[in-house]
Structure formats: structure tokens, C-alpha cells
Amino acid sequence: MSEKLQNIKEEIILYIKKNKTQAIKAAILVILFIIAACLFFAGGSDDNSDTIMVDESMQGDAFEETELEAPSDIYVDVGGAVNMPGVVSLPAGSRVFEAISAVGGVSKEGDTSNLNLASILSDGDKLYISKIDEINETPQSEGSFYSSTTSNTKPGKVNLNRATSEQLQLLQGVGPAMAQRIIEYRNNAGMFKATKELMNVSGIGEKTFKKLEPNIEI
Numbered sequence: 001m002s003e004k005l006q007n008i009k010e011e012i013i014l015y016i017k018k019n020k021t022q023a024i025k026a027a028i029l030v031i032l033f034i035i036a037a038c039l040f041f042a043g044g045s046d047d048n049s050d051t052i053m054v055d056e057s058m059q060g061d062a063f064e065e066t067e068l069e070a071p072s073d074i075y076v077d078v079g080g081a082v083n084m085p086g087v088v089s090l091p092a093g094s095r096v097f098e099a100i101s102a103v104g105g106v107s108k109e110g111d112t113s114n115l116n117l118a119s120i121l122s123d124g125d126k127l128y129i130s131k132i133d134e135i136n137e138t139p140q141s142e143g144s145f146y147s148s149t150t151s152n153t154k155p156g157k158v159n160l161n162r163a164t165s166e167q168l169q170l171l172q173g174v175g176p177a178m179a180q181r182i183i184e185y186r187n188n189a190g191m192f193k194a195t196k197e198l199m200n201v202s203g204i205g206e207k208t209f210k211k212l213e214p215n216i217e218i
Helices: 002-018 020-042 046-067 096-102 132-137 176-189 195-200 206-215
Strands: 073-080 086-091 126-129
Touching: 073 096, 086 096, 096 126, 176 195, 195 206
Parallel strands: 073 126
Antiparallel strands: 073 086
């Protein structure tokens, strides 16, 4: 390729000597030719290979980060006859006895005989530890473990006339505010004479009552 450039250069010089009037044009042609030759030989594939290597490296880092992602924790609300009731954070797959341990264990008044301590917890579960006298009053109760999803242990029926705020909150859709309204109605109007009276409580309509009816009694 260099021999061809040399021959072209000699031809251009000879052309200039023979025709000096067009020397400027010839000089411009030489410059353009040199620029074109430099651009041709300056091109390379190194930049492309570097770019590919960087991209592959970034993809590898992203893949490693995905593999190392740790499983998320779950949050469980533990109340009733325990030493430190409240919401606790536990590793996914934890069991009922581990949640009880996380809140300082069962208090002297508590009784876990109605619970399956080996049940696996899910995120958002509510665990209520009954007192001994509460279990004696309602021996038909199957337990006090309410899961937000599914569980091997289902809560028994809640007695509207004897239930505490925590027990009322075991009912699906009943939060602290609604539980307080039920207790206030009971204190002001007297004991419930029929479960349908629950619809007299502010915020509980026919649709809500139908959802609660299978799980309540008087």
C-alpha cells in the first residue's frame, strides 16, 4: 500500500511541475488524500472489544447481586398474655414458639395449650396468647392464632359480650378502632342479645356483618 502512495505522490509532483497554474488545486488534492489515508489506517477494533468487555463485566456484577439477594423477613403481631407484646421481625419460615420467645415468653397468666407451637408463621400474622381464665371460660375455642393468609390453626368464635379488644381484633377486618367501638357500644347499650345487633355499631353494615357472622357468638 505504501508503494502505491509513493507512486501517487510522484505523479502529483510531476503534474505540478508541468502545470504550475493548477498547483493550488493539486496541493488540496494531496492534503485530502493524506487525510483519507490516515482515517483508513487509524480505524481499529480495539475500542469495540473494550466496550464489549466492559458490558460483560457489568452484566456479571448484576448477576452476582441477584444471586446474593437475601430472603426478606416477616412481621408478626404478638399480643395477649406475653411479657412484651408488640410487632416483631422474624426470619421467613419462623414458627409460633419463636415469635413467643421474641416477645419475652408467656406471662404467668398465659396458657399456650390451645396453640400449635410448631405452626409456621407468615408475614402479617396475628398471634394472641390467651389467659388461663379466658381458656376456661371458652373451652370450645380452638385457639387464638389468626393468619392473614392460611394457617393450620383457626381461631374459635369470638364472644361479643366477653371479648377483649385484642380478641375482637382476631376477627378479619376488625382493627383497634372498630374493636373499641364494639366495646363502647356494649358498655353503653348493655350486653348483645343477638349477633345482629353488631350492625348497630358505627362502621359495621350488612356486608361486613355477613363476613363476621360465622366467627362471632353471644
